[in-house]
Amino acid sequence: MKSYKIAILAxxxxxxxxxxxxxxxxxxxxxxxxxxxxxxxxAFGANAYFECGDAFPEETKAICDQADAxxxxxxxxxxxxxxxxxxxxxxxxxxxxxxxxxxNTYANFRPVSLPKGLxxxxxxxxxxxxxxxxxxxxxxLVGGLYFGEKEVGVNDKGLRYVKETLEYDEEQxxxxxxEAFKLAMRRKKVLxxxxxxxxxxxxxxxxEIAEEVAKDYPEVEVKHILVDAAATLLxxxxxxxxxxxxxxxxxxxxxxxxxxxxGSLGLMPSACQGDEKSYYEPSHGSAPxxxxxxIANPYSMIGSxxxxxxxxxxxxxxxxxVWDAMQGVFTDGYSTADLSKPGSGVRMINTTEFxxxxxxxxxxxxxxx
Ligand code: NAD
Numbered sequence: 001m002k003s004y005k006i007a008i009l010a011x012x013x014x015x016x017x018x019x020x021x022x023x024x025x026x027x028x029x030x031x032x033x034x035x036x037x038x039x040x041x042x043a044f045g046a047n048a049y050f051e052c053g054d055a056f057p058e059e060t061k062a063i064c065d066q067a068d069a070x071x072x073x074x075x076x077x078x079x080x081x082x083x084x085x086x087x088x089x090x091x092x093x094x095x096x097x098x099x100x101x102x103x104n105t106y107a108n109f110r111p112v113s114l115p116k117g118l119x120x121x122x123x124x125x126x127x128x129x130x131x132x133x134x135x136x137x138x139x140x141l142v143g144g145l146y147f148g149e150k151e152v153g154v155n156d157k158g159l160r161y162v163k164e165t166l167e168y169d170e171e172q173x174x175x176x177x178x179e180a181f182k183l184a185m186r187r188k189k190v191l192x193x194x195x196x197x198x199x200x201x202x203x204x205x206x207x208e209i210a211e212e213v214a215k216d217y218p219e220v221e222v223k224h225i226l227v228d229a230a231a232t233l234l235x236x237x238x239x240x241x242x243x244x245x246x247x248x249x250x251x252x253x254x255x256x257x258x259x260x261x262x263g264s265l266g267l268m269p270s271a272c273q274g275d276e277k278s279y280y281e282p283s284h285g286s287a288p289x290x291x292x293x294x295i296a297n298p299y300s301m302i303g304s305x306x307x308x309x310x311x312x313x314x315x316x317x318x319x320x321x322v323w324d325a326m327q328g329v330f331t332d333g334y335s336t337a338d339l340s341k342p343g344s345g346v347r348m349i350n351t352t353e354f355x356x357x358x359x360x361x362x363x364x365x366x367x368x369x
Contacts, residue, residue: 024355
């Protein structure tokens with residue numbers, strides 16, 4: 001029997017609520033398959049900071065170091081609550097970026113997917129959606145502006161100033177592009193390279209490397225597109241995209257727009273892969289506005305489990321069962337509160353009910369040989 005250690009970082013806000021449902025799914029997967037999961041919960045984020053003064057405590061690092069994969073809930077506080085934590089210790093700067101750096105998880109895969117049967121959740125018109133939305137954003141996750149040197153001070157004129165550096169070397173750019181080309185080869189062999197080379201020198205280098213890497217993948221058609229134009233076209237014609245690759249900050253912003261065209265960030269899971277270790281997390285934040293109400297959509301967290309099963313444990317068929325179970329709940333006419341308005345003809349369910357319905361469906365799914 002295969003055995004895997006999984007670090008469970010429930011996080012802040014809605015994190016513990018949606019993680020609870022994800023863990024139930026993991027336990028059912030364990031029952032249904034010849035596999036054992038050792039779940040190792042650990043504090044991470046604002047909750048960890050308030051407990052011990054560190055958003056990414058040493059104990060959590062040790063647990064994550066041992067783990068075969070990390071399942072992470074969203075972290076962070078509301079704008080006002082964040083002020084209770086010194087800037088450099090706040091969850092993103094104090095935990096999230098250090099984790100990405102520690103495990104060098106440079107490749108972030110963010111599926112933006114809405115089968116035709118769920119198209120009613122999207123704010124886009126049916127004629128724009130066509131056969132549904134099915135694209136994946138590949139975001140560079142450990143470089144660029146978010147990781148560059150920062151300087152804050154007062155300049156010669158006595159004015160407060162800030163300087164942040166966007167830095168990439170060719171190796172960092174090449175490795176993420178290679179991941180994107182490999183993914184394009186497994187999908188439709190079309191790659192949209194998102195850049196801003198009309199303004200940013202970093203994009204000029206990015207595009208040069210893209211052209212070099214493209215020579216190794218002659219079957220992939222590469223389409224270069226400015227990030228601002230990509231934002232518009234995601235709304236006007238998402239069907240033209242399949243694999244989109246981009247640097248860190250562009251990916252942060254465009255992928256939230258991806259959640260927008262689906263109807264909710266609650267439909268956005270993700271995989272953050274390094275050469276040695278990967279972690280899996282919803283693309284969204286801790287949603288402080290709805291935390292503690294049992295109304296968050298756990299699709300993003302359970303979808304992150306499905307991505308972990310497939311990418312870290314090679315359990316493709318069971319991962320597909322998990323996706324099908326989640327989508328099946330929606331096609332049965334149910335909806336979580338983020339996706340529909342009351343009175344829109346759907347049956348509203350809360351976080352726990354969604355989780356239970358996924359389990360019911362998964363119990364009935366064909367067992368994987
Ligand atoms: P957010 O992503 O938490 O929420 C944006 C909107 O989407 C809110 O209206 C929220 O209710 C809704 N939403 C998000 N996930 C949902 C779900 N699963 N079900 C239903 N609705 C959902 O963004 P924010 O409010 O700007 O940020 C809150 C905190 O999260 C901040 O501290 C931010 O820094 C942090 N954050 C963390 C991560 C991460 O852990 N990787 C990512 C993004 C933001």
